[in-house]
Amino acid sequence: MATSLVEDPKGNPKRPLEANDSSLDSGLDSGLDSGLTTDVSPKLEAGTLNSNDAASVADLRRIPTKDTVAPSKLAIILAVGLPPVVFIGGLIMAVVWGGVNPWFVALVFGGWIATGLGITVGYHRMVAHRSFQTYGWVRAFWIAMGAMALEGCPLQWSTVHRKHHKHSDEESDPHTPHKEGHGWFQGLFFSHVGWMFRQHTFLDEVEKFSPDLRTDPIVMFFHRTYVYWIALSVAIPVGIGLLIQPTVMGAVYGFCFGAGFRIFWTHHVTWSINSVCHVFGARPYKSKDHSRNNFLFGILALGEGWHNNHHAFPNSARHGLKWWQFDLSWVVIRTMSLLGMVWNVKTPSKKEMLSKVNS
Ligand SMILES: [Zn+2]
Ligand SMILES: [Zn+2]
Numbered sequence: 001m002a003t004s005l006v007e008d009p010k011g012n013p014k015r016p017l018e019a020n021d022s023s024l025d026s027g028l029d030s031g032l033d034s035g036l037t038t039d040v041s042p043k044l045e046a047g048t049l050n051s052n053d054a055a056s057v058a059d060l061r062r063i064p065t066k067d068t069v070a071p072s073k074l075a076i077i078l079a080v081g082l083p084p085v086v087f088i089g090g091l092i093m094a095v096v097w098g099g100v101n102p103w104f105v106a107l108v109f110g111g112w113i114a115t116g117l118g119i120t121v122g123y124h125r126m127v128a129h130r131s132f133q134t135y136g137w138v139r140a141f142w143i144a145m146g147a148m149a150l151e152g153c154p155l156q157w158s159t160v161h162r163k164h165h166k167h168s169d170e171e172s173d174p175h176t177p178h179k180e181g182h183g184w185f186q187g188l189f190f191s192h193v194g195w196m197f198r199q200h201t202f203l204d205e206v207e208k209f210s211p212d213l214r215t216d217p218i219v220m221f222f223h224r225t226y227v228y229w230i231a232l233s234v235a236i237p238v239g240i241g242l243l244i245q246p247t248v249m250g251a252v253y254g255f256c257f258g259a260g261f262r263i264f265w266t267h268h269v270t271w272s273i274n275s276v277c278h279v280f281g282a283r284p285y286k287s288k289d290h291s292r293n294n295f296l297f298g299i300l301a302l303g304e305g306w307h308n309n310h311h312a313f314p315n316s317a318r319h320g321l322k323w324w325q326f327d328l329s330w331v332v333i334r335t336m337s338l339l340g341m342v343w344n345v346k347t348p349s350k351k352e353m354l355s356k357v358n359s
Pocket of ligand 1 (some may be wrong): 164168274307
């Protein structure tokens with residue numbers, strides 16, 4: 001199947017794949033056509049899992065309970081509910097005390113782009129879909145950025161996401177807006193935020209959808225240390241706030257805007273891909289689900305809103321397939337490719353794209 005993919009068009013030298021990568025490549029590549037990205041367990045059962053299995057299972061059990069790798073309900077309530085509350089508090093203070101230094105806008109913008117790209121380039125295209133390969137330090141950098149978006153650890157995020165592709169808009173899709181018995185609004189709400197309170201990522205789902213990740217030392221490092229990345233996600237903007245304005249209010253505004261508003265905004269932009277982009281927009285390509293290309297979230301979600309393209313070609317590193325479909329994440333990946341930092345970058349061929357055009 002590798003032949004059906006156009007690798008790095010400018011022909012950066014192809015590095016040898018890692019052992020785990022080569023054992024998974026054909027299984028994941030076949031997903032480009034089928035829309036599936038997760039049929040990797042048979043290959044791993046055949047020999048990739050090693051004697052560290054017991055240790056890996058123990059690692060998985062560290063967060064947070066004995067049989068799931070999902071955060072507790074309280075943690076989800078805090079992660080979803082606190083950022084907007086903190087932001088509104090900051091807004092009230094700013095209004096009452098006469099505005100904030102414009103550098104705080106830059107802090108929010110920079111934090112959004114950095115952690116947003118961590119989700120799109122790192123968690124989604126690199127970890128969940130393996131749409132390009134790279135050095136360990138580049139991989140660690142993007143996963144660190146993604147972890148600071150507070151959307152879960154990379155193991156849990158990718159397992160849920162791979163399940164979404166496997167069962168897209170079916171009953172077992174974790175966050176479809178088209179769930180049986182849900183009305184239009186209820187479906188939209190469920191897919192946006194409601195699903196998180198019902199979703200549990202169990203160990204057997206990790207085994208089924210992410211066997212490659214549970215033996216990936218970088219992914220597992222971020223899984224084990226996830227709580228520290230949450231702390232850093234708050235501490236860094238507070239520190240920058242103090243640099244912008246070296247008073248207590250500098251730290252407070254750094255917390256309220258650089259952490260609170262930035263996390264709130266990044267969350268809802270990401271979740272809109274699950275909700276809005278399975279309801280509103282165009283379907284230029286055939287896919288077995290209701291995925292849509294949505295111009296607004298194509299821009300806001302750094303390229304992820306070209307979601308019908310993505311479901312049609314899930315392993316493609318490029319989601320904005322037309323020249324006018326701006327895809328900042330692809331610009332970043334392409335730039336890294338030109339600099340020799342990533343390789344084996346997957347994009348669909350013209351023939352593949354033509355074969356899936358909706359008539
Ligand atoms: Zn989707
Ligand atoms: Zn995906």
